[in-house]
Amino acid sequence: MRDTLKNLNQVVGINGSMLVTRDGMVVASELGEGLEEEAVAALATSVIRTTTRALRKINEEGFSLFILTASFGRLALVDAEIAYLVVVTERTINIDATILEMQSAVRRIRKKARITLKD
Amino acid sequence: MCQETGVPAFLCQESNDRRLELQERRTLRCSFLGEPTSMSEKPRRKRPITPRKMERKLTRAYKKAPGPSSLAALAEHYLRYQKFDRARKLVEEGLLKYPESHKLRLLEQRIKRTDLYEEFLKAGQEITENPNPDAYANLAALYRTVGDIDKALETCAAGLAKFPNSVRIYLNVAELRISRYARDYMPRDAVIALANLEKAVSLDDTDYAAAILLSEFYMAVGAAESAIHALKKLLVSHPEDEHAQEMLDKALEMSRRDEPVEDLVRDISQKRRMAVEAGLLCYLEKCVRGVQDGKVRRRIDAEKTSKALTPALEDTGARAMVVLNPDGSLAAEARQEGDPINTEALALATREIHDNTNDYALRMDLGSFESGEIEGPFGHILVNSVEGWLISGITSARPSNRERMRKRMQEVAEDCLLTAPVIDEAQEEEEEKPDADTAQPDQGA
Numbered sequence: 001m002r003d004t005l006k007n008l009n010q011v012v013g014i015n016g017s018m019l020v021t022r023d024g025m026v027v028a029s030e031l032g033e034g035l036e037e038e039a040v041a042a043l044a045t046s047v048i049r050t051t052t053r054a055l056r057k058i059n060e061e062g063f064s065l066f067i068l069t070a071s072f073g074r075l076a077l078v079d080a081e082i083a084y085l086v087v088v089t090e091r092t093i094n095i096d097a098t099i100l101e102m103q104s105a106v107r108r109i110r111k112k113a114r115i116t117l118k119d
Numbered sequence: 120m121c122q123e124t125g126v127p128a129f130l131c132q133e134s135n136d137r138r139l140e141l142q143e144r145r146t147l148r149c150s151f152l153g154e155p156t157s158m159s160e161k162p163r164r165k166r167p168i169t170p171r172k173m174e175r176k177l178t179r180a181y182k183k184a185p186g187p188s189s190l191a192a193l194a195e196h197y198l199r200y201q202k203f204d205r206a207r208k209l210v211e212e213g214l215l216k217y218p219e220s221h222k223l224r225l226l227e228q229r230i231k232r233t234d235l236y237e238e239f240l241k242a243g244q245e246i247t248e249n250p251n252p253d254a255y256a257n258l259a260a261l262y263r264t265v266g267d268i269d270k271a272l273e274t275c276a277a278g279l280a281k282f283p284n285s286v287r288i289y290l291n292v293a294e295l296r297i298s299r300y301a302r303d304y305m306p307r308d309a310v311i312a313l314a315n316l317e318k319a320v321s322l323d324d325t326d327y328a329a330a331i332l333l334s335e336f337y338m339a340v341g342a343a344e345s346a347i348h349a350l351k352k353l354l355v356s357h358p359e360d361e362h363a364q365e366m367l368d369k370a371l372e373m374s375r376r377d378e379p380v381e382d383l384v385r386d387i388s389q390k391r392r393m394a395v396e397a398g399l400l401c402y403l404e405k406c407v408r409g410v411q412d413g414k415v416r417r418r419i420d421a422e423k424t425s426k427a428l429t430p431a432l433e434d435t436g437a438r439a440m441v442v443l444n445p446d447g448s449l450a451a452e453a454r455q456e457g458d459p460i461n462t463e464a465l466a467l468a469t470r471e472i473h474d475n476t477n478d479y480a481l482r483m484d485l486g487s488f489e490s491g492e493i494e495g496p497f498g499h500i501l502v503n504s505v506e507g508w509l510i511s512g513i514t515s516a517r518p519s520n521r522e523r524m525r526k527r528m529q530e531v532a533e534d535c536l537l538t539a540p541v542i543d544e545a546q547e548e549e550e551e552k553p554d555a556d557t558a559q560p561d562q563g564a
Binding site: 034036039040042043046047050051053054055057058059060061062063064065066067068069070071072073074075088091092 | 307460471480491494513
């Protein structure tokens with residue numbers, strides 16, 4: 001998992017990435033300088049919970065992607081079945097291009113998770 | 120014919136070289152200013168509209184619906200045809216009317232860049248031909264002048280990679296970070312500024328600019344002991360400096376607590392955050408009492424906003440769109456006919472997503488919430504924050520719809536929210552008074 005995250009972090013504009021379960025457990029983490037694991041995990045868990053709860057209000061269940069754009073950076077969450085892939089990026093990157101890289105990483109993570117479960 | 124050699128131009132090596140150089144310069148200029156580099160990149164039209172016709176069309180559009188979008192389109196037209204003075208005047212006037220317009224700010228940056236084009240070119244050439252710390256510092260200063268702090272910091276980082284012992288670049292980074300800290304109060308900026316200043320002083324403790332800025336920084340955050348230490352060092356190399364002596368006296372007078380500077384910086388940010396929260400509580404309290412705070416409140420026209428949302432629905436294929444007031448109430452809404460979606464529930468969901476995410480983003484030093492995009496089996500939900508208002512829409516999963524939705528939301532924000540008339544409380548009160556006066560004689564009669 002860590003290798004996948006490391007490879008993902010090579011993409012221009014990505015500052016760090018981690019895998020967090022819905023209840024806030026960190027599965028793997030490769031965060032860059034200045035990013036605290038606990039803070040990112042807390043934000044991710046809060047976003048997952050709030051968004052799921054908010055979506056229930058309009059009779060919808062779950063989400064597969066969340067992109068938060070803030071003044072100084074972006075945070076993307078992608079559903080990877082076993083957990084959510086959390087990616088912290090620069091504010092100025094072209095997010096649409098980076099999403100493809102994230103989805104590719106998620107596919108690799110899902111594949112590895114299935115192999116581990118079979119074993 | 121070449122005028123110098125007298126041979127046909129296509130045979131003359133010098134003419135060819137000159138032509139290639141001119142072409143290269145043009146390409147460089149176009150890529151710098153964001154204009155198309157060749158004719159092939161221009162959109163092909165069957166009937167080309169002349170610049171004058173286009174100008175008339177855009178002027179009419181601006182007069183018909185004055186707003187930052189139409190104004191920016193006209194200014195952009197002037198820029199495209201190199202009428203810089205007109206564009207500058209228009210953008211300046213526009214920024215006075217709509218100071219929050221992002222489009223106009225970008226155009227202002229572009230005009231400034233055009234004005235400083237030659238200087239940018241010179242600074243860039245100096246870095247390529249004769250790289251030195253001053254060249255990087257000059258380029259960073261130019262970026263700072265046009266308001267592009269991120270690019271200025273990037274230039275400094277590139278300079279430091281080549282000249283890791285350059286005091287001037289460290290000082291530049293510190294100045295840039297301090298100016299950003301003064302604007303945004305992000306503790307990380309101040310901490311990095313401090314590290315850069317300390318590095319600059321450690322490299323050259325006789326550098327007056329770095330030493331005085333470091334002392335001022337210490338004083339500003341209340342680290343008196345560190346300031347005294349830095350000022351005493353400075354006075355060794357500049358014993359007759361009155362400003363440093365005055366500061367030293369002040370620092371000695373302060374003799375307050377001297378905690379680690381990083382803690383003090385965080386303390387300031389924490390206090391500011393508390394002040395913001397306290398301000399928000401006061402605002403909410405006033406809202407509850409029916410008295411709204413501030414003189415810069417805008418009153419949006421709910422009918423006009425709902426009307427603006429309806430074509431956006433048709434264009435983007437969205438199921439519903441809502442606009443929320445800063446106090447969380449529903450300001451305007453629109454939904455497809457026959458769609459069972461509850462707009463009030465969408466408004467509630469939007470508010471919940473925004474409030475929670477914004478809180479954590481601030482805690483993580485990511486800054487305040489600007490927008491959120493959620494994708495799921497239902498399609499896309501887009502939430503945009505504009506000066507306290509929230510615009511939200513739910514659309515199908517098609518990427519083209521999402522892109523259109525982003526644009527439409529921006530347009531609604533610029534045309535309905537940011538241009539809404541400012542509420543003048545004094546005038547409102549005066550308007551209310553005559554009603555009361557006229558009511559009294561009636562009662563008496």
